[in-house]
Amino acid sequence: DLVKDEDLSILSDLGAGNGGTVTKVYNKKRNCVMARKLILVDAKPSVRKQILRELQIMNDCNSPYIVGYYGCFPVDVHVGIVLELMDAGSLNDIYRHTGPIPIEVVGKVAEAVLHGLMYLYDVHRIIHRDIKPSNILANTKGEIKICDFGVSGELINSIANTFVGTSTYMSPERIQGAPYTIKSDVWSLGISLIELALGRFPFTDSQGNEEEEESEGEEEYDEDPTLPLSTQRPKISAPGESKKEKRKSKGVSLAGGGHTMSILDLLQHIVNEPAPRLVSKKKTFPSEATTFVEDCLYKDPNQRKSPQELLASDWISKSKVTQDDLKTWALSTITKD
Numbered sequence: 346d347l348v349k350d351e352d353l354s355i356l357s358d359l360g361a362g363n364g365g366t367v368t369k370v371y372n373k374k375r376n377c378v379m380a381r382k383l384i385l386v387d388a389k390p391s392v393r394k395q396i397l398r399e400l401q402i403m404n405d406c407n408s409p410y411i412v413g414y415y416g417c418f419p420v421d422v423h424v425g426i427v428l429e430l431m432d433a434g435s436l437n438d439i440y441r442h443t444g445p446i447p448i449e450v451v452g453k454v455a456e457a458v459l460h461g462l463m464y465l466y467d468v469h470r471i472i473h474r475d476i477k478p479s480n481i482l483a484n485t486k487g488e489i490k491i492c493d494f495g496v497s498g499e500l501i502n503s504i505a506n507t508f509v510g511t512s513t514y515m516s517p518e519r520i521q522g523a524p525y526t527i528k529s530d531v532w533s534l535g536i537s538l539i540e541l542a543l544g545r546f547p548f549t550d551s552q553g554n555e556e557e558e559e560s561e562g563e564e565e566y567d568e569d570p571t572l573p574l575s576t577q578r579p580k581i582s583a584p585g586e587s588k589k590e591k592r593k594s595k596g597v598s599l600a601g602g603g604h605t606m607s608i609l610d611l612l613q614h615i616v617n618e619p620a621p622r623l624v625s626k627k628k629t630f631p632s633e634a635t636t637f638v639e640d641c642l643y644k645d646p647n648q649r650k651s652p653q654e655l656l657a658s659d660w661i662s663k664s665k666v667t668q669d670d671l672k673t674w675a676l677s678t679i680t681k682d
């Protein structure tokens with residue numbers, strides 16, 4: 346009794362990313378709304394079939410921290426996947442719309458992601474591989490869940506073939522070619538948490554030197570108004586383009602406008618420079634939060650803490666935020682316009 350494409354009628358767009366497009370759909374048979382993701386898969390029929398077979402593992406993934414799965418099917422050149430609709434959207438959508446996420450809520454995001462990662466690994470031996478704010482979803486019941494984990498090796502391959510796999514949430518050891526472990530997901534979580542708490546991607550020229558943030562209005566989130574929100578990638582300033590240096594070199598060289606770091610520069614930066622930290626001149630974060638993020642971002646994966654250790658940390662175990670609080674927060678993000 347898995348959902349079929351003919352049961353669904355299209356309601357509206359939810360977003361588009363590297364791998365596909367996501368649509369809000371109505372399921373006539375079950376009289377409810379769902380999310381349908383279409384992934385372009387440029388592969389022969391045999392590979393396509395293999396992908397659909399591998400995706401069936403998602404049927405057995407049942408956890409309050411994993412976005413629900415209802416079925417998959419071929420749709421011309423795409424693979425369609427039907428998922429639980431998360432009506433508050435992704436944490437990426439939310440912070441770009443509302444600004445920095447309150448730090449107590451960020452703590453609950455961390456907790457949900459860690460539970461989700463542990464479930465996937467302990468029960469199914471699955472490593473997520475793509476933890477980032479757009480793969481962490483919230484709903485107005487106050488639930489936070491993860492999606493888009495690497496269940497299908499063939500799907501990972503065929504998406505990688507279209508060269509969209511390079512992620513800026515990638516850990517230093519992954520960049521250097523080490524295999525994925527659950528510790529690489531912990532790194533990606535650490536980067537994501539800083540992004541949510543600061544309201545901007547952490548690898549920028551103002552890393553550890555936030556004079557820029559002070560003059561900034563609450564409205565600046567590295568957005569390009571010409572792009573739909575969901576297709577925006579974080580903007581990276583090139584090395585040597587810090588504000589100080591820009592000021593120094595004023596009138597000397599003003600070539601180009603965007604000064605975005607190339608993907609190779611960024612990867613090199615992640616490997617060679619100290620990890621970003623949860624600090625801001627604008628606000629003080631609780632030391633438990635700062636320590637937690639530090640424990641996620643040891644560049645040496647052996648020093649980096651495991652999901653179990655992180656769940657036992659003070660920031661998570663002493664949180665007083667309830668699901669009711671999260672519900673109130675989630676509702677406030679969709680009504681705020």
Ligand code: ADP
Pocket residue numbers: 359360361362363364365366367380382412428429430431432434435437438479480482492493575
């Ligand atoms: P990415 O994760 O790189 O943004 P995706 O194609 O996975 O690309 O998703 C695109 C967008 O669709 C997400 O950023 C999110 O806003 C939205 N989305 C994905 N899945 C769901 C879902 N189950 N419920 C609601 N929105 C979703």
Ligand code: MG
Pocket residue numbers: 362479480492493
């Ligand atoms: Mg996604």
